[in-house]
Amino acid sequence: MNAESNKMKMDLVKAVESWAISQPDLVALYFEERAITYKDLNIKANRMANGLQGLGVERGDRVAIMLPNIPEFVYSFVGILKLGAVAVPFNTLYKGGEIRHILRDSGAKVLIALTNFAPMINEIRSELPALEQVILTGERNLIFAHPESTAFIQLIVPIDLISDVDAAYEKMGHILLDIVKEFGVENAWYKHRGSVRVGGDKIATFVISEVETVRVINVVLFLAAMDTRDFLRVVWVPPEIRDKVVEPLTSVEQEAGKRPSWKEVKTTVTDALKREFEIEIKEGAMVRDELFGYEKLCSLAGKVR
Amino acid sequence: MKWKIFSRKKRKDEWRLIYNPEGKIVDLVALPGAVIEGRLAGRYLMSSSVTKGTVIISGVSQKGILAGVDVAVDHKAASENSVEIAYQPRSGRASLRPAETINFEEMMLEAKSDFDPVLRDPDDLACILYTSGTTGLPKGVRLTVENFVSEQQATEQALDVTTEDKIIGVLPFFHVFGLSNVFHLALVHGASIVLIPQYSPGNLLKTITKHLPTLMVLIPTMFGHLQVLLERRKKGLPDSIRVCVSGAAPLPRETIEIFERASGCKVLEGYGLTETVSACCLNPIEGISKPGSIGLPLSGFEMKVVDENGKKLPSGEVGEITVRGDAVSRGYYNLEGQTRQSFIDGWFLTGDMGYRDQDGFFFITDRKKEIIIKGGLNISPREVEDVLSQHQAVKDVAVIGRKKGEREEIVAFVTTKKEISKKELTGLCRSVLSNFKIPDEICFVDVLPMSITGKVLKKELAEDYQDERRIEQDENGSG
Numbered sequence: 132m133n134a135e136s137n138k139m140k141m142d143l144v145k146a147v148e149s150w151a152i153s154q155p156d157l158v159a160l161y162f163e164e165r166a167i168t169y170k171d172l173n174i175k176a177n178r179m180a181n182g183l184q185g186l187g188v189e190r191g192d193r194v195a196i197m198l199p200n201i202p203e204f205v206y207s208f209v210g211i212l213k214l215g216a217v218a219v220p221f222n223t224l225y226k227g228g229e230i231r232h233i234l235r236d237s238g239a240k241v242l243i244a245l246t247n248f249a250p251m252i253n254e255i256r257s258e259l260p261a262l263e264q265v266i267l268t269g270e271r272n273l274i275f276a277h278p279e280s281t282a283f284i285q286l287i288v289p290i291d292l293i294s295d296v297d298a299a300y301e302k303m304g305h306i307l308l309d310i311v312k313e314f315g316v317e318n319a320w321y322k323h324r325g326s327v328r329v330g331g332d333k334i335a336t337f338v339i340s341e342v343e344t345v346r347v348i349n350v351v352l353f354l355a356a357m358d359t360r361d362f363l364r365v366v367w368v369p370p371e372i373r374d375k376v377v378e379p380l381t382s383v384e385q386e387a388g389k390r391p392s393w394k395e396v397k398t399t400v401t402d403a404l405k406r407e408f409e410i411e412i413k414e415g416a417m418v419r420d421e422l423f424g425y426e427k428l429c430s431l432a433g434k435v436r
Numbered sequence: 437m438k439w440k441i442f443s444r445k446k447r448k449d450e451w452r453l454i455y456n457p458e459g460k461i462v463d464l465v466a467l468p469g470a471v472i473e474g475r476l477a478g479r480y481l482m483s484s485s486v487t488k489g490t491v492i493i494s495g496v497s498q499k500g501i502l503a504g505v506d507v508a509v510d511h512k513a514a515s516e517n518s519v520e521i522a523y524q525p526r527s528g529r530a531s532l533r534p535a536e537t538i539n540f541e542e543m544m545l546e547a548k549s550d551f552d553p554v555l556r557d558p559d560d561l562a563c564i565l566y567t568s569g570t571t572g573l574p575k576g577v578r579l580t581v582e583n584f585v586s587e588q589q590a591t592e593q594a595l596d597v598t599t600e601d602k603i604i605g606v607l608p609f610f611h612v613f614g615l616s617n618v619f620h621l622a623l624v625h626g627a628s629i630v631l632i633p634q635y636s637p638g639n640l641l642k643t644i645t646k647h648l649p650t651l652m653v654l655i656p657t658m659f660g661h662l663q664v665l666l667e668r669r670k671k672g673l674p675d676s677i678r679v680c681v682s683g684a685a686p687l688p689r690e691t692i693e694i695f696e697r698a699s700g701c702k703v704l705e706g707y708g709l710t711e712t713v714s715a716c717c718l719n720p721i722e723g724i725s726k727p728g729s730i731g732l733p734l735s736g737f738e739m740k741v742v743d744e745n746g747k748k749l750p751s752g753e754v755g756e757i758t759v760r761g762d763a764v765s766r767g768y769y770n771l772e773g774q775t776r777q778s779f780i781d782g783w784f785l786t787g788d789m790g791y792r793d794q795d796g797f798f799f800i801t802d803r804k805k806e807i808i809i810k811g812g813l814n815i816s817p818r819e820v821e822d823v824l825s826q827h828q829a830v831k832d833v834a835v836i837g838r839k840k841g842e843r844e845e846i847v848a849f850v851t852t853k854k855e856i857s858k859k860e861l862t863g864l865c866r867s868v869l870s871n872f873k874i875p876d877e878i879c880f881v882d883v884l885p886m887s888i889t890g891k892v893l894k895k896e897l898a899e900d901y902q903d904e905r906r907i908e909q910d911e912n913g914s915g
Contacts, residue, residue, distance in 0.1 A: 141588040142581065144553050146624040150599075157599055158628040161647060169626070175544065177551035182543040190554050193564065199633040200605050203540060205619070208609070215554030217561045219576075220610040222813070224870040232573045233566050236770055246504065249534040256536075267533065268540030270504030272524055276461050276496040285468045287475065288489040296535040331867045339535045345475050347468055347532060362501055365514045365521075379867060393457040397493055401453060404491060408451075412491060415452040417470060420477060424470035432465045432522045 144212050147173050162202050172205065179210025186264050188240060190215030195239035197230070197248065199223050203268045207243050231255045234262055245269040250338055254323035257297075273366065280357035280382060282396050284350040290341060292408075299339050300324045303348055306403050307335045310352070313399045315387030332381035353382035355390045451489040461500025462522040467492050469525075472532065496520075558582035564769050565612055567710040568807065568814040576769030577612075577710045586762035587616055587713035588624045590734035594718050595651070595679070601627035602649045602676075606635050606658070613684050613812065616714035617653050627651075637661035648676035652701075655812040656687040657843065659695045659703065666698045673699040679721060683708055684812035685844075686800065689727045706731055707800065711765045711784050717798055729797040730790075737761040741792055746780065754791045754801055758783040806894060808837035810844050815873050817846075817894075823868055824848055829856035832884050834892040835875065845876040849884060849897055 139145055150157055151173035160167040188194060194211045196218060198204040204220070211218040219237045221230070223245070230251070234242065238261040244252060246267045256262065276283070286303075293299040304321035311319045311327065311334055319329050327335040337350040357380065384390040391399070401412045417425060454471075456463055471490045500520040503509055514521050533539050556562075562581045566574040591597075603622045607614030622629045630647045632639060641662060644652070654662075659682060666672060680703045682692075692703050706718035707730035716737040719725030733739040740748050741755040749755045760783045767775030778785050787805035792798050808815040817835035824833045831851040837844045850861065858878045865874045885893040 139585065141585045141592070141624050143584065143620055143624060146626070148553070150623075150626045154599065154626065157626055159623060160605075161602075161628060161630045172623075174549045177549050178544045178547040180551045180553075181547035185543075185547065186538075190556075191561070196610070198610075200609050200614070200631045201633050202631065204609050205623075205629075206544075208619070209623075212556075212562055213551055213553040215556050215560065218563045219566075220563070220615065221566050222608070222610050222870065224872060226868060226870055228868050229574065229870065233576070236573075236576055237564050243540065246534075249537060253534070265537045266540050266543060267537050270506045270524060272502070272504040273507055274464070274502040276464065276500040276502065278496055278498065281495065283464055283492070283494040285464075285492040285494070286489060287468055287471045287492075289475075292489065299535070331863075340532045341535050342472060342532045343476055345472050346535070347472065349468075361499060361517045361519055364510075364517050365501060365519045366503065366507060366509050379863070393495060396495075397453075397455055397457075400493055401491065404451070408489075409448075410488065411448050411450040412453050413450055414455055417454065417467075418474065421470040421474040424473040425466050428466035428469040428525075429462050431525055432462045432469075434523070 143209060147176065147209055160202055160205060165202075167202055172202075172209070175202070175206040176209035176213055179206045180213040183210060183214055183216065183241060186241060188214060188216050191217065192241075193217045193219050193237045193239040195219040195221065195234055195237065195242045197221055197223055197225075197242065197244040198268070199245075201269065203243070227251055227255050231258055234259050240264070241266060243268070245271055247271045247273065250325050250336065253300075253325045253338070256324060273368075274351065275357065275359060275362045277357045279390070280353060280355045282352040282354050282393075284348075284352060284400055286346075286348040286350075286404075288346050288348075290344050290346045292346065296339060299346065299348070302407065303337055303339070303350070306407050307337070307350065307352070309403050310399055311335065311383060311386075313403070314383045314391050314395070315389065316383055319386075329381050329386050332379045334381050334383065334386065352396075353380055354396070355382050355384040356380075357382070449488040451491055454490060454492045456492065457495040458497040459494045460498070460522075461496055461502055461520040463494055463496075464500075464502050465522055465524055467494065556581050558585070563615075565610075565615070565710050567612075568816040568819065573819065574816075575771055575774065577765050578767055578769050579713055579765055583713050583763050583765060584616070584620060586736050587715070588620055590736045590761075590763060591617060591621055591715055591718075592625065593735050594715075594721065595621070595681070596721070597621055597625040597627050597651065599626035601625070601651050602647060603627055603629050603651045603653065604632065604640070604644065604647075604649045605629040606632040606640055606643075607653060607655065607812075611684075611812065612710040612714045613653070613655070613708065617681065617683070617708075621653075637665055641665050644673060644677075648674050650676055650678050651681070652677060652679075653681045653683070655684045656682055656691065657685075657811055659687060660691055663691070663695045663698050673701055675700075677701050679704060681706055681715075681718070683715060685809050692727060704731070705729070707798070709759075709784075709786060711778075711786075712737070712759050712761070713763045713765070716759050716761065716763070719797075724795075726793075726795075726797050729793075729799050731798065732796055733759075733798070736763060739792075739798060740783075741790065741798075749791075751792050751794050754789055756804055757786045757788050757790050757798065757800070759786060760784070806836075808835075808844055808846055810837075810846065810872055813872055815846065820846065820848065820865065820869065820873055820875060823865055824850065824861060827856065827861060827864055829854045830861070832892070834884050834894055834897055836894050836898050838877075838898065846873070847877045847879060848875040849879050849881050851881055851884060 150169040155170035157169045158166045159169045159172045196207050221233050241264045243266045307327045308321050321327050335352045340347045502522050504524050560581050563579045564576040568574050609615045609619045680701050683706045704719045706715045708714040708716050717730045719731035738760045743755045764784050789802040790800040820835045821833045831853045834849045838847045885896040
């Protein structure tokens with residue numbers, strides 16, 4: 132074998148492909164209880180390359196990866212190189228401003244990240260003109276619910292109610308702004324997608340999701356200060372990302388001096404929605420088909436694993 | 437519960453409110469989930485008619501956590517602390533996803549499993565890696581296909597990795613050390629990687645004991661942690677480990693010796709930078725390795741020590757270390773000025789000061805550039821200073837690195853225009869900076885030592901600070 136071909140054996144793409152053929156059962160990755168072979172890895176990287184190509188990624192385009200050491204990182208990196216694109220992996224501990232800089236500077240067309248970073252990416256997305264697609268993986272969402280502190284508002288509406296996602300974020304942000312102002316929080320502001328703030332602290336946060344023809348808006352509104360210590364005894368959160376999970380928060384009580392009662396929450400929220408969407412809202416219950424679904428989901432979601 | 441099977445069409449759209457102020461944590465998933473399923477199924481079954489919209493207002497009567505399925509929850513602690521737990525079901529095909537995003541698994545399922553790789557030139561960019569420099573925001577280092585290939589060739593000869601090897605994958609792959617000397621090193625040579633997505637000392641040791649790796653590439657802090665754990669448990673590391681590599685920050689000689697005694701493993705210290713695709717210098721696996729040295733240049737790398745005029749210095753003399761080779765980056769992304777400053781005639785100026793001994797071993801003595809390295813991650817003092825100086829009460833600010841044992845801490849010296857608490861300043865940092873960049877200490881001072889040109893003399897700042905600490909220590913010691 133000559134020196135040049137010997138050298139090219141050291142190329143990641145060529146190496147992975149050649150191991151996948153010569154020793155398909157060789158283990159490439161151990162992750163949790165799984166052993167992932169070179170053959171599996173190569174197939175996954177091929178799927179990634181095809182998937183990205185389908186999104187319009189071409190040779191030389193930048194694809195950012197914001198993932199910890201999980202198999203998806205490996206599939207993404209090898210897949211990006213197979214496509215001749217440029218991988219831009221970056222620190223998962225980075226915050227909004229740093230991420231914005233890296234994505235803008237590299238001009239990344241696609242970002243691959245963990246699902247729990249969706250709200251943060253949402254906040255900066257309007258400032259990233261080159262970013263066309265965001266691919267999310269992993270299930271690391273974490274929501275703390277506290278009797279005194281948190282109110283959850285969930286809207287389930289047809290997707291065509293507000294066709295444009297930007298407009299939907301804008302509208303919901305302003306509805307929430309109205310709601311907290313009703314409660315006496317005068318200096319709240321809404322600029323970044325999905326976060327209503329007072330000063331630098333969040334007072335309400337929301338994410339808009341979709342499935343087929345349905346749009347779901349999930350809001351958490353902070354009514355009173357929340358002690359997170361009990362929660363952190365139950366889920367282990369590495370100290371360096373603790374502030375990502377427990378962002379600086381404030382609440383209606385802290386800002387306006389009084390925690391609204393549940394009755395006030397109900398009236399204020401429904402009134403604001405009625406006004407904004409020009410609709411009637413009637414208190415009701417779930418219908419029969421929904422009750423079956425509810426029971427099924429309760430048992431799925433409540434299962435201890 | 438009200439059972440409603442058919443509904444009449446209203447003139448003004450009517451939404452339904454499900455009001456649930458004393459619910460359970462699982463309701464946060466189950467209520468909207470049921471409504472969504474109802475809506476989706478409703479279209480086909482035409483059974484329950486669906487109102488235009490549903491609003492759910494929920495509160496919980498007991499503390500609760502709604503967790504994604506990949507989150508580790510301590511169920512014993514949960515019941516002890518009266519915290520209810522519910523899981524968000526794994527998303528997949530036709531499941532709820534944030535608007536304007538693509539589900540990874542769904543995309544993979546729909547994509548074909550064979551692909552002809554695009555032909556690339558050796559000069560094609562493979563990767564842009566961001567690293568903090570002296571200028572504030574992280575800068576992108578351009579790394580080509582050839583850079584990576586050459587680096588793998590260099591480390592192959594030094595570490596002799598084969599398909600028999602199993603490497604611990606705890607260093608993050610978004611950092612050059614993990615990306616090059618674990619991820620690439622393993623996959624290029626058909627070795628396997630044991631992935632550890634989140635480092636904790638206990639987790640690392642558990643994984644080592646379970647998987648019996650042959651090679652460990654770690655940063656100094658991790659060796660320190662492992663050694664403490666091993667001593668506490670009075671046992672060594674498995675015999676399977678043939679060698680350990682340390683890099684990203686200096687590993688003190690005592691730590692190496694104590695670790696080698698406690699673990700029975702040999703530790704090779706090396707040196708590398710993002711601009712050199714990680715390791716360019718390593719103590720040899722066979723023969724002599726010199727404690728305190730970063731070793732010999734790897735094959736394919738040339739290294740020399742130069743003075744401020746770029747003139748090569750003889751052995752033993754301290755100057756700036758420069759590196760050349762096919763693995764060395766050709767420059768920064770979108771930063772031509774900085775590229776011209778740091779890359780001269782193919783030589784990369786590392787910003788690290790050091791010397792070469794008679795046997796060709798390199799030693800690092802100091803850092804020329806003002807970069808703080810904490811846990812193997814570069815931090816730009818300037819970036820932290822820029823954040824602190826945004827506060828209206830702050831007049832001047834200087835951030836330096838302070839050695840504390842093996843670690844380096846971030847200390848911010850601040851002069852103020854009006855009163856402000858340390859807590860407020862830390863809070864400001866916390867709101868914009870990654871946690872590892874937040875100052876470990878904030879010191880209020882009357883003035884900062886300045887040069888005639890108005891530049892803060894950080895060296896003096898560091899020395900004064902050290903002196904003060906020494907006095908404190910002495911006083912405590914004599915008292």
